[in-house]
Amino acid sequence: MYNCKSKIATEFIDDQEVLDTLAFAQQNKSNRELIDSLIERARDCKGLTHREAAVLLECDLEDENEKMMSLAKEIKQKLYGNRIVMFAPLYLSNYCINGCVYCPYHFKNKNISRKKLSQEDIAREVTALQDMGHKRLALETGEDPVNNPIEYVLESIKTIYSIKHKNGAIRRVNVNIAATTVENYRKLKDAGIGTYILFQETYNKKAYEELHPTGPKKDYAYHTEAMDRAMEGGIDDVGVGVLFGLNMYRYDFVGLLMHAEHLEAAMGVGPHTISVPRIRPADDIDPENFSNAISDDIFAKIVTVLRIAVPYTGMIVSTRESQKTRERVLELGISQVSGASSTSVGGYYEKEAEDDNSAQFDVNDSRTLDEVVNWLLTLGYIPSFCTACYREGRTGDRFMSLVKTGQIANCCQPNALMTLKEYLEDYASADTKAKGETVIANEIPRITNEKVRKIAIEHLTELNDGKRDFRF
Numbered sequence: 001m002y003n004c005k006s007k008i009a010t011e012f013i014d015d016q017e018v019l020d021t022l023a024f025a026q027q028n029k030s031n032r033e034l035i036d037s038l039i040e041r042a043r044d045c046k047g048l049t050h051r052e053a054a055v056l057l058e059c060d061l062e063d064e065n066e067k068m069m070s071l072a073k074e075i076k077q078k079l080y081g082n083r084i085v086m087f088a089p090l091y092l093s094n095y096c097i098n099g100c101v102y103c104p105y106h107f108k109n110k111n112i113s114r115k116k117l118s119q120e121d122i123a124r125e126v127t128a129l130q131d132m133g134h135k136r137l138a139l140e141t142g143e144d145p146v147n148n149p150i151e152y153v154l155e156s157i158k159t160i161y162s163i164k165h166k167n168g169a170i171r172r173v174n175v176n177i178a179a180t181t182v183e184n185y186r187k188l189k190d191a192g193i194g195t196y197i198l199f200q201e202t203y204n205k206k207a208y209e210e211l212h213p214t215g216p217k218k219d220y221a222y223h224t225e226a227m228d229r230a231m232e233g234g235i236d237d238v239g240v241g242v243l244f245g246l247n248m249y250r251y252d253f254v255g256l257l258m259h260a261e262h263l264e265a266a267m268g269v270g271p272h273t274i275s276v277p278r279i280r281p282a283d284d285i286d287p288e289n290f291s292n293a294i295s296d297d298i299f300a301k302i303v304t305v306l307r308i309a310v311p312y313t314g315m316i317v318s319t320r321e322s323q324k325t326r327e328r329v330l331e332l333g334i335s336q337v338s339g340a341s342s343t344s345v346g347g348y349y350e351k352e353a354e355d356d357n358s359a360q361f362d363v364n365d366s367r368t369l370d371e372v373v374n375w376l377l378t379l380g381y382i383p384s385f386c387t388a389c390y391r392e393g394r395t396g397d398r399f400m401s402l403v404k405t406g407q408i409a410n411c412c413q414p415n416a417l418m419t420l421k422e423y424l425e426d427y428a429s430a431d432t433k434a435k436g437e438t439v440i441a442n443e444i445p446r447i448t449n450e451k452v453r454k455i456a457i458e459h460l461t462e463l464n465d466g467k468r469d470f471r472f
Contacts, residue, residue, distance in 0.1 A: 004258070004265045009224035012262035013203050018254050025054035025250075035064045045075055045311045045404075050257035053309035057253055057301060065301070072307040072332045079311055079403060083416045084381045085336040086373070087136040087174070088129055089318075091345045092117050092156055096142030098178075098215030102201075102246055102279060105142045107215070115345035116147055119159045126160050128348040130168025132340055132369040133427035135385040135419065137170055138197065143178035143217060150184045153177060157191045167426045167468055172387035174239070178217065179226035185233025194390045195272050196230045197239035198223075202247035203255025211246060227259070231267045236396025238263070239316070241275030244302070245293045253302060260310055269397045273314040273336065274306060280320045280362050300328055307333025312403045319365040326365060327379065339372035341365075370429050377435040382443060384416035385423055388471035410449050411472040414456035417443055418470050421463045 002014035028034050038052050048056070056068055093116040096105040104112050117125065129137065137160065141148045153175070160170050175188055176197040188196065202208050205220050212218040227238045240259055242252040256274065264270040278294065294302070306315060317326055317334045319341040326337060341363055342348050367375070373383045388411060389399055402408040417440050424436040440460065447453040452472065459470040 004262045006262075007225065007228055007266060009221040010205065012266070013205075013224060013255050013258050015205065018203070018251055018258070021051045021054050021254050022250055024051055025058040028055050029058040029060050031055070032061060032064065035059050035061065036067075039064065039067050039071055039308075042071060042308045042311075043074075045078065047311055048309040050254050050261060050309075053257055053305050054250070054254050056308065057250065057305045068301075068304050068308065069332060072304040075307055075311045076331065076333050076335070080335045081409065081413060082381045083335070083384045083412060084330065084376055085136070085314070085384045085386065086134070086339050086369070087138055087336060088132075088134045088338055088369075089138045089140050089176075089341055089343065090122075090125060090129070090160075091343060091347070092122070092139060092141040092153070093144070093148045094142050094345050095144040095147035096215075097144050098142075098217040099213050100201075100215075100217060101211050101213070102243065117156075117346055119155060121346055121349070122156055122159045123163055124349040125346065126163040126170060127165045127168070130163065130165045130170065131427075133168075133373075133385070133423045134339075134369065135169065135171045136174070136194070136387055137172075138174045138176055138338075140176050143215070148177075150180065150187060154187055154191050157188075157193065161192065167422070169469075171469075172390045176239075179223045180229075182229045182233045185230045185235055189234040193235070194387070195237040195239045196227075196235045197241070197273070197275070198226050198230075199241040199243060199275060199277070200224060200252075200255070200259065201243045202252055203242065203259070204247045204251050207247045224259075227263060227271070228267060231263070231269075236269060237272035237390075237399070239273035239275060240271045241273075241277060241316075243277050243279055244299070245279035248292055249294050249298065249302065253305075256306075257309055260313065269400055270310065271313055272395075272399070273316050274310065275316040275318070276303060276306070277318060277320050280364065296325055296328070299325070300332060303329045303334060304332045312400055319363045322364045323367070323375070327375075330379070330381065337372070337376075340367065340369040370427065370432050373423065373428065374432040374435060377432065377439055380439075382416045382439060383420055383423070384412075385419035386412070386415040386471070388415045391471065410447075410452050413443070413447050414452055414459075415471055417456060418459055418463065421460055422468055425463060 002017035003011045006012050042048055094105050095114055095116055097107050099106050157173050160173055172194040174195040174197055175193045208220050230238050242256055260270045314335045315333050316336040317329055318338045376383045420436055424433045
């Protein structure tokens with residue numbers, strides 16, 4: 001039986017509720033009165049239920065779909081402005097004992113080069129990332145209690161935070177590792193992580209078990225309930241997501257929103273971020289083996305309806321997607337993007353060779369960070385390297401309350417501009433710097449709080465003089 005407050009995976013992601021929701025959406029895909037009412041109600045930025053959102057996703061009325069895209073753009077601008085947060089993944093190890101059929105890390109793959117970074121290797125990787133200008137990392141590793149125990153992850157986080165190179169520093173490490181215990185989540189919290197990220201891959205229990213035939217990840221309940229344990233361990237910023245293309249996208253779309261509703265109902269705060277990756281080629285993996293691939297148009301609509309349904313949740317798109325696709329979904333709801341990503345273990349310090357097959361998946365957007373920043377500036381966005389909320393304790397329900405009242409803009413806008421200024425001074429090409437300075441000059445008057453605007457101007461001047469790391 002469906003119960004969003006339950007701590008049991010099969011109750012808060014109830015299969016029959018998903019199927020009933022999909023049937024309801026199918027029945028109402030041309031119900032103009034209902035669709036119009038949902039779009040109008042969503043304008044208050046309070047979101048929609050999974051069933052209401054499913055109706056919008058299924059809608060086949062072209063004019064209503066246009067209204068949805070327009071509304072998603074309005075919500076994105078109202079809550080996030082034109083700020084786009086930048087990050088990069090850091091792969092520590094591709095040793096893994098799971099048998100996931102869609103991932104080249106699976107233990108039966110004898111072709112992939114198995115690698116694990118030493119702490120010295122990590123220091124070199126972090127230095128290379130700092131030399132690009134990155135301040136925020138997403139730490140990734142396969143599941144292997146012998147090669148990648150929690151102690152290795154914790155030591156790696158400590159190493160990452162310890163590296164200070166020129167003006168570089170990694171100010172926040174988000175962590176994407178396998179589902180673990182409350183005790184281990186407490187250890188990650190104590191290590192100073194930002195967001196704990198774990199993709200569900202698919203919420204369909206039957207499909208999940210078929211896709212994960214062996215290894216600890218095959219336990220659907222343990223994996224699906226991981227966010228509850230993370231929050232019980234003190235991590236109040238969690239990031240969810242599915243891998244579109246593994247299962248029917250409508251089912252996973254509904255499951256994703258049901259998971260968000262569960263976290264809100266049972267834990268007091270919904271997910272900090274939602275990721276929307278699509279399956280990509282990799283060693284030993286051919287996306288054509290998965291028959292549920294989604295088109296660019298469907299992908300854009302998923303982003304659109306998610307932004308309407310969960311307006312206060314950050315949305316992430318990675319370099320899995322092409323420049324063209326990323327540009328399309330940025331205005332529809334995406335608030336975070338990766339740049340200059342390597343999905344290989346050790347791929348930053350030494351560019352991976354042609355025959356290196358240690359990557360988790362192929363990258364579709366291979367531009368440098370400076371090229372990505374330049375592109376965002378050209379499109380009118382503010383590339384932000386801000387990590388202030390984590391460091392100031394504005395996480396979980398405290399962050400959400402500030403977003404919902406609009407007060408977060410007094411922090412986000414100046415912090416984005418100051419961290420962009422740092423990037424321009426320390427790392428940018430001449431053309432990127434010129435574009436960035438123009439954007440900063442145009443955006444300063446848009447800081448509505450006079451006191452905040454005055455302090456931001458003072459700090460921007462100090463950044464010119466070599467000082468660093470100001471934040472509101």
